[in-house]
Amino acid sequence: MKKEEKPAPKTARRCRNMVIAQSGGPSMVINASLVGAVTAAQKMRREGKVGRIFGARHGVEGILKGDYADLTRLGAGKAAAIALTPSSALGSCRHKPDAADCRAIFEEFRRRDVGYFLYIGGNDSADAARIVAEEAGKAGYPLVAYHIPKTIDNDLRSCDHTPGYGSAARFVASALIGDDLDNRALGGVKIDVIMGRDAGFLAAASALARRRPDDGPHLIYLPETPFSADRFVKDVKAAMKKFGRCVVAVSEGIRGKDGVPIGATLGSGEKDSHGNVQMSGTGALGDHLARILKEKAGVKRVRADTFGYLQRSFPAMQSKTDLAEALGVGERAVAFACMAAEGAAGAPAAGTVGIRRKAGRKYAVELVPLPIREAAKFTRSVPKEFIAKSGCDVTAAFIDYARPLVGDLPATEIL
Numbered sequence: 001m002k003k004e005e006k007p008a009p010k011t012a013r014r015c016r017n018m019v020i021a022q023s024g025g026p027s028m029v030i031n032a033s034l035v036g037a038v039t040a041a042q043k044m045r046r047e048g049k050v051g052r053i054f055g056a057r058h059g060v061e062g063i064l065k066g067d068y069a070d071l072t073r074l075g076a077g078k079a080a081a082i083a084l085t086p087s088s089a090l091g092s093c094r095h096k097p098d099a100a101d102c103r104a105i106f107e108e109f110r111r112r113d114v115g116y117f118l119y120i121g122g123n124d125s126a127d128a129a130r131i132v133a134e135e136a137g138k139a140g141y142p143l144v145a146y147h148i149p150k151t152i153d154n155d156l157r158s159c160d161h162t163p164g165y166g167s168a169a170r171f172v173a174s175a176l177i178g179d180d181l182d183n184r185a186l187g188g189v190k191i192d193v194i195m196g197r198d199a200g201f202l203a204a205a206s207a208l209a210r211r212r213p214d215d216g217p218h219l220i221y222l223p224e225t226p227f228s229a230d231r232f233v234k235d236v237k238a239a240m241k242k243f244g245r246c247v248v249a250v251s252e253g254i255r256g257k258d259g260v261p262i263g264a265t266l267g268s269g270e271k272d273s274h275g276n277v278q279m280s281g282t283g284a285l286g287d288h289l290a291r292i293l294k295e296k297a298g299v300k301r302v303r304a305d306t307f308g309y310l311q312r313s314f315p316a317m318q319s320k321t322d323l324a325e326a327l328g329v330g331e332r333a334v335a336f337a338c339m340a341a342e343g344a345a346g347a348p349a350a351g352t353v354g355i356r357r358k359a360g361r362k363y364a365v366e367l368v369p370l371p372i373r374e375a376a377k378f379t380r381s382v383p384k385e386f387i388a389k390s391g392c393d394v395t396a397a398f399i400d401y402a403r404p405l406v407g408d409l410p411a412t413e414i415l
Helices: 031-047 060-064 074-081 099-112 123-138 163-187 201-209 229-243 262-264 282-295 321-343 396-406
Strands: 015-021 053-058 068-070 113-121 145-151 188-194 219-220 245-251 303-306 350-357 367-372
Touching: 015 031, 015 060, 031 053, 031 074, 031 099, 031 113, 031 321, 053 060, 060 099, 060 113, 060 123, 068 145, 113 123, 113 321, 123 145, 123 350, 145 321, 163 188, 163 201, 163 219, 163 245, 163 321, 163 396, 188 201, 188 282, 201 219, 201 245, 201 396, 219 229, 229 282, 229 396, 245 282, 262 282, 282 303, 321 350, 321 367, 321 396
Parallel strands: 015 053, 015 113, 113 145, 145 350, 188 245, 188 303, 219 245
Antiparallel strands: 053 068, 350 367
16 A cells, blocks of 8 residues: 555554644535534544544644634534535635645644644645645654545546535526526626636536526536637527527636636736636636627627626525535544544545445435545546537536536526
8 A cells, every 4th residue: 555545653543632624715515514524523522532623724824823713612503503604614725835834734733732634625725635644644743634525616536526516506507597587688698707717517507507498508618628719609699590699608717729728818817825827806708708709799788797706605505415415524534534543444544535426316425535645636627428519518417417416496487
């Protein structure tokens, strides 16, 4: 076995304290994962396996500053309310720890007798936890580190789907239902720019808004298919001819044949510590596409909206499936961490919680421990079988994949 798959040293078995933190973009169900982890840790504390439970504020930045919330005795009532509250209750960050940061983290953990580190986030967060775990091993510090999956982008390689995606996808589909009704009333072209830097899962979810043959979105563009302005104009003209109007769902990460995201060339070029270019805080892409249609397609009424951060923390929009699974990955992360500390086979000392969809007609999943490298750094894209041959739509296979994650959508009727 490779080094990171080995069980934690036996010295980690004593009743050490636990630090839990949240990182990356917030979501509608990330707090459910936090509460699942805290609740499970409280149970392990009663069994004498975990000491105090600390919540680091703003991810690893809080650890470096010694800024914590003591969650050891978090009450059940407040925990239940937090689990249903969008965004990151502990605050978040996008800080990638370097070697100096790791040494400071070890010293902080040593002072607080911390043996468990749980980090809730996406692939960048998993990579940060991996770095901390590897440096801890080099320093001989007995640390069990577990990544708890979260990202609305749905691009973790370790999961069939990721907690946070189902709820954000439900928001997108619901918003497109309303936007399509609006477009029916006034006509023209409506462009909706949806989150998804490298993977188009969220924009693809807009297809769930369709109930009637002429429902929008009529066109869906993902980063996985090279975008052509000329083809875009032809597609819109064809939709206008067929439906008399056109609703377009566009992923913010669409890119040309050169592989460069179009939105990244239109914005400020600002990057976070992981090298990600900011695209969600600007309406530049929507304005750019609207301008193309006005100039080249002869469409008089063109409007564009950028959903941006609305997709992440909208209240009362959580998918029931998403909420339950987010709670579950938090609970299982603690269970796997304690198994690793006890030297159990199959539970890596540096791990992540994988989500696997079970075979069969009835939707079900299983949660499994995986090496943290399975979630770290690299991402996945929308599979080819989910993308229509036209390059501007999704397939029935994607609808079957996404529908159970999103759940029921609002009913509407037209004359």
